[in-house]
Amino acid sequence: MGQYFADIVAAVGSAMQGMAITFKHIYKKPVTLQYPDERQVMPERFRGFVHNDMTKCDACNICAKLCPVDCIYIEAEGKAKERVMTRYAIDYNKCIWCSLCTENCHTGSITMSHDYDHSVYDRRSLVYEFMDPRVAKIPCHRATRIEQGWWVEPKEDKPGAGDKGDDA
Amino acid sequence: MKLMYDFFTGQLGLDAAGANIAVASVMAVIMFTVMALCAIILTWMERKVAGFMQSRYGPMYTGRFHGWAQAVADMLKILGKEDIIPTEADKGLFKFAPILVLLGSLLAWAAIPWAPDFVAADFDLGLFYIFAVSSLVVIGILMAGWASNNKWSLYGAARGAAQMISYEIPLALAVVPVVMRAGSLNPQDIVIAQQGGIWHWNINPITNPFLFIAFFMYFIASIAETNRGPFDMPETESELVAGYHTEYTGMRFAFFFLAEYANLFLVSMIAALVFLGGWWAPFPGMGWIPPALNFIIKGVLLVFLNMWVRWTLPRVRVDQLMHLCWKVMIPVSLLCVVGAGVWMMAWGQLK
Numbered sequence: 001m002g003q004y005f006a007d008i009v010a011a012v013g014s015a016m017q018g019m020a021i022t023f024k025h026i027y028k029k030p031v032t033l034q035y036p037d038e039r040q041v042m043p044e045r046f047r048g049f050v051h052n053d054m055t056k057c058d059a060c061n062i063c064a065k066l067c068p069v070d071c072i073y074i075e076a077e078g079k080a081k082e083r084v085m086t087r088y089a090i091d092y093n094k095c096i097w098c099s100l101c102t103e104n105c106h107t108g109s110i111t112m113s114h115d116y117d118h119s120v121y122d123r124r125s126l127v128y129e130f131m132d133p134r135v136a137k138i139p140c141h142r143a144t145r146i147e148q149g150w151w152v153e154p155k156e157d158k159p160g161a162g163d164k165g166d167d168a
Numbered sequence: 169m170k171l172m173y174d175f176f177t178g179q180l181g182l183d184a185a186g187a188n189i190a191v192a193s194v195m196a197v198i199m200f201t202v203m204a205l206c207a208i209i210l211t212w213m214e215r216k217v218a219g220f221m222q223s224r225y226g227p228m229y230t231g232r233f234h235g236w237a238q239a240v241a242d243m244l245k246i247l248g249k250e251d252i253i254p255t256e257a258d259k260g261l262f263k264f265a266p267i268l269v270l271l272g273s274l275l276a277w278a279a280i281p282w283a284p285d286f287v288a289a290d291f292d293l294g295l296f297y298i299f300a301v302s303s304l305v306v307i308g309i310l311m312a313g314w315a316s317n318n319k320w321s322l323y324g325a326a327r328g329a330a331q332m333i334s335y336e337i338p339l340a341l342a343v344v345p346v347v348m349r350a351g352s353l354n355p356q357d358i359v360i361a362q363q364g365g366i367w368h369w370n371i372n373p374i375t376n377p378f379l380f381i382a383f384f385m386y387f388i389a390s391i392a393e394t395n396r397g398p399f400d401m402p403e404t405e406s407e408l409v410a411g412y413h414t415e416y417t418g419m420r421f422a423f424f425f426l427a428e429y430a431n432l433f434l435v436s437m438i439a440a441l442v443f444l445g446g447w448w449a450p451f452p453g454m455g456w457i458p459p460a461l462n463f464i465i466k467g468v469l470l471v472f473l474n475m476w477v478r479w480t481l482p483r484v485r486v487d488q489l490m491h492l493c494w495k496v497m498i499p500v501s502l503l504c505v506v507g508a509g510v511w512m513m514a515w516g517q518l519k
Contacts, residue, residue, distance in 0.1 A: 004495075008496060015477075015480075015481060018480045018481060019476060019477065019480045019481075021480075022221040022476065022479060022480040023221075023476065025220065025221050025222065025223050026217075026220045026221060028223055030219070030220070030223050030224045030225050031223045031224070032223070032224040032225060034225070034228060
């Protein structure tokens with residue numbers, strides 16, 4: 001009989017305790033974010049989608065050769081001062097976000113951005129073309145680039161430390 | 169009611185029978201509209217309450233302001249769904265069950281006084297009638313489970329029947345002390361007996377502590393009556409898919425859904441009538457608040473309490489459910505009846 005009443009008291013007590021906890025949560029700020037409107041702030045060195053700044057890139061092919069999964073496609077035509085880039089594409093289906101390309105880029109053009117939400121309906125849309133040769137073929141030689149106003153001074157500090165492009 | 173009756177006899181020149189039928193039809197339309205509206209509003213409320221209790225937002229997009237149109241959109245969607253009747257189902261019973269479930273709660277809604285003299289069916293056995301017709305829901309649920317010809321449905325229906333019939337006893341017993349105090353089964357008389365501020369309400373533990381306990385007995389039993397958590401045994405989604413309404417789609421499912429929320433608001437309204445002073449404002453100086461608004465606010469607060477319990481406590485087992493009913497709540501309710509009677513005799517509160 002004593003156990004019977006003790007059980008009732010314990011049940012009522014624990015129910016009250018639980019209800020106090022849920023009631024407190026009504027006034028707490030929700031932990032969820034309204035995703036497309038609000039976004040999480042990514043840490044400084046977050047490895048998002050790889051972005052290439054075409055005004056700096058000189059089609060040296062280092063990134064494409066270093067890439068362990070061969071996801072960077074670079075095409076260029078002509079020789080020496082006439083050399084122009086006709087294609088720069090990254091296949092994000094293959095990319096493993098290893099950051100080997102960004103660490104070894106001597107112009108600092110290729111960086112890891114903070115973008116992470118590129119959902120598409122077709123996996124072919126994940127092959128990102130960074131330039132359109134019909135609009136402009138980008139010269140690769142330093143002298144030609146300076147002449148045509150493409151050149152940007154390479155950065156002194158290690159690429160990827162600052163200046164994150166978010167407009168991939 | 170008197171006003172409406174006078175309008176039909178005086179202005180429109182109807183005879184007594186015609187005016188009665190007209191008043192009844194108008195009230196039926198009003199009640200059904202309010203019931204559908206309350207189901208829509210309570211669905212939204214339930215989602216928001218559940219969301220905030222779990223540290224999230226709940227619906228936010230539909231209709232811009234806190235997703236207020238989500239429930240409306242869901243209702244429209246459910247109207248457009250295909251109506252499927254299983255081949256092996258008992259077609260007649262299958263079609264009739266949702267109507268019966270909804271009918272049970274709509275009939276009970278008829279006897280609820282929303283404001284002084286604003287009640288569709290005003291008669292002296294009101295409270296008794298409400299408990300009697302709300303038992304129709306049990307038959308509807310059992311019918312739905314049997315007619316679906318699905319073992320999950322039948323399990324759910326059998327559990328529902330066992331649970332709802334068991335919990336009707338403490339539910340009715342908890343109301344008996346109030347009836348003793350008011351000296352009437354008419355909900356209007358019960359409310360009028362509580363006139364004069366919050367300390368005159370039946371829940372006041374100083375006037376009669378047994379009525380205070382009876383309120384909680386009523387509240388727990390009403391959760392079980394409406395098949396909501398932690399007593400949602402008939403529709404345990406982890407075990408029985410959806411229980412008795414597993415096979416229902418579209419409009420027929422909407423009927424069960426509507427009935428669940430109509431019942432939820434019904435039991436809350438009865439609690440507000442019987443224990444929380446019905447349409448009376450909590451303090452004497454607050455007479456300017458419309459009586460119906462007072463009443464609805466009390467009902468919604470009790471619904472919130474119900475949702476709060478649902479989103480806090482885990483579901484009980486079948487044996488725990490029966491243990492709670494037969495070994496705890498019925499003895500305590502009986503004790504409340506006896507205790508309240510003795511208390512009222514001792515202090516001269518009996519009418």
